[in-house]
Every structure is written in C-alpha cells, then in structure tokens.
Amino acid sequence: MIRFEQVYKRYGGGHEALAGVSFELVAGEFAFLTGHSGAGKSSLLRLILLLERATQGQVLINGRSLSRLHRSQVPHYRRNLGVVLQSHHLLLDRSVYDNVALPLLVSGYRPRAIGRRVRAALDKVGLLERGADNPLQLSSGEQQRVGIARAVVHTPRILLADEPTGNLDPELSAEIMALFSAFSDIGVTVLVATHDVGLVGAMGKRQLCLNSGRLVGDHRHAPAA
Ligand SMILES: Nc1ncnc2c1ncn2[C@@H]1O[C@H](COP(=O)(O)OP(=O)(O)OP(=O)(O)O)[C@@H](O)[C@H]1O
Ligand SMILES: [Mg+2]
Numbered sequence: 001m002i003r004f005e006q007v008y009k010r011y012g013g014g015h016e017a018l019a020g021v022s023f024e025l026v027a028g029e030f031a032f033l034t035g036h037s038g039a040g041k042s043s044l045l046r047l048i049l050l051l052e053r054a055t056q057g058q059v060l061i062n063g064r065s066l067s068r069l070h071r072s073q074v075p076h077y078r079r080n081l082g083v084v085l086q087s088h089h090l091l092l093d094r095s096v097y098d099n100v101a102l103p104l105l106v107s108g109y110r111p112r113a114i115g116r117r118v119r120a121a122l123d124k125v126g127l128l129e130r131g132a133d134n135p136l137q138l139s140s141g142e143q144q145r146v147g148i149a150r151a152v153v154h155t156p157r158i159l160l161a162d163e164p165t166g167n168l169d170p171e172l173s174a175e176i177m178a179l180f181s182a183f184s185d186i187g188v189t190v191l192v193a194t195h196d197v198g199l200v201g202a203m204g205k206r207q208l209c210l211n212s213g214r215l216v217g218d219h220r221h222a223p224a225a
Pocket of ligand 1: 013039
C-alpha cells in the first residue's frame with residue numbers, strides 16, 4: 001500500500017532530511033515511525049501527503065509512483081488519505097458535528113451521506129453523543145478524538161498521524177494509539193510518527209526508526225504482558 005524505494009529528500013539548503021529510505025507497509029498494516037527530533041519523520045509523512053516531492057527514489061502508493069501523478073490528480077489522490085496532527089485545529093465557533101462534517105462539505109457530499117458518515121465517524125471514536133457540543137466543552141483527549149473522526153470521515157485507505165499524542169497524558173495517549181490501531185483492524189493502513197518510545201514498546205507494533213534521515217530500524221516489539 002505504501003512503498004518507499006531508496007527515497008532521498010534534500011531541502012533547499014542542501015540538507016538531507018531523508019537518505020536511502022526503503023520500506024513497505026501492506027494494506028491494513030500499522031506502524032510507528034520514531035526517531036530523534038529532526039530525524040525526518042515529518043518529512044517522510046509530507047512525501048506521502050505530497051506536500052513535498054522526493055529528490056530521488058520512488059514513493060509508491062497502491063502500486064503507483066507519486067512522481068507520475070500530475071498536479072491535477074493530487075486532490076483526488078489525497079482523498080485516500082486521512083491526517084491527524086499534534087494540534088487538532090478544530091474550529092471553535094462550530095459544533096463537534098460541524099467540525100467532522102467540514103471535509104465532506106468541502107468535497108461536495110450530499111447532506112444525507114454527510115449525516116450518516118459523521119455519525120459513523122463520531123461513533124468510532126466514542127463521541128456519538130457529543131455532536132452538538134462545542135469543542136471547548138470537551139477534554140483535550142476528546143478534542144483529539146474529534147480530530148481523528150474528522151480525519152477518517154471520508155473513509156480513507158491510509159491514515160497518517162504526526163505526533164498525535166504530543167499534548168496528552170500517558171493514559172490518554174495509550175487510548176488514542178489504541179484507536180489508531182483499531183482502524184488498522186478494519187483495513188486502514190496506519191503510520192504514526194511519535195516520540196513516545198514507552199508507548200511504542202508497550203503496544204507490540206511494527207516500528208520504523210529513523211536516525212538523521214536513514215532508516216536504522218524496522219522491528220516489531222513483543223506486546224507488554
Ligand atoms: N522546509 C524545510 N526546509 C529545510 N529544511 C527542512 C525543512 N523541513 C525540515 N527540514 C529539516 O529536515 C530535517 C528533518 O526534519 P523533520 O521535520 O522531518 O524532522 P522530525 O523527525 O519530524 O523532527 P521532530 O521530531 O522535531 O518533529 C531537519 O533537520 C529539519 O531542519
Ligand atoms: Mg516532526
């Protein structure tokens with residue numbers, strides 16, 4: 001589903017953010033992406049999101065090289081992706097329901113489909129009863145779950161997250177990570193960049209580890225007893 005072949009990313013100043021990165025995630029697989037600050041985690045995610053292009057090498061999504069994708073095809077391609085960031089960027093003058101519905105409104109879904117999808121997404125994150133609330137009435141963990149509902153409301157095949165638990169305490173972080181894992185159980189391919197090494201060790205999932213732009217580890221932890 002996601003395949004990197006000898007991918008290099010150099011930014012303007014000649015700085016090499018990714019160097020010779022190769023790995024593959026099959027459909028429905030879950031992996032953490034770890035590494036020190038500046039290791040290249042966000043850069044790797046940005047290549048999949050097509051916010052950046054690889055300098056060298058290939059990024060293939062569903063067997064298709066992103067370098068062959070024409071600019072006009074990018075919006076269509078991005079509909080396969082859901083994205084969760086550290087800060088959820090919810091609109092505070094709208095209800096939880098409206099926040100989750102927003103991507104569907106922008107994409108021109110019909111009102112009935114919007115209602116059905118928003119309720120399904122809120123249900124998946126355990127917030128079906130909170131649709132009418134304002135995001136400020138929710139705890140920070142609940143707000144992050146609204147962000148996740150918004151990221152999956154269009155049922156993407158791939159879910160990417162960049163430090164999604166950065167602002168949360170350990171218990172809430174574990175809850176959020178379990179939620180991501182549940183999406184991989186229903187066939188979504190999930191890649192989560194995180195600093196939270198303790199949590200990664202506890203979850204028994206595949207871990208791709210970057211060091212100064214190089215993939216230095218690709219292993220699976222045994223889940224904590
Ligand atoms: N737009 C850019 N222009 C130039 N250099 C960049 C750019 N974005 C990132 N970099 C550099 O590329 C390297 C990798 O950055 P990246 O943001 O991918 O790291 P990261 O692993 O996500 O770090 P963090 O854990 O702090 O978020 C860093 O040295 C960074 O300074
Ligand atoms: Mg980053």
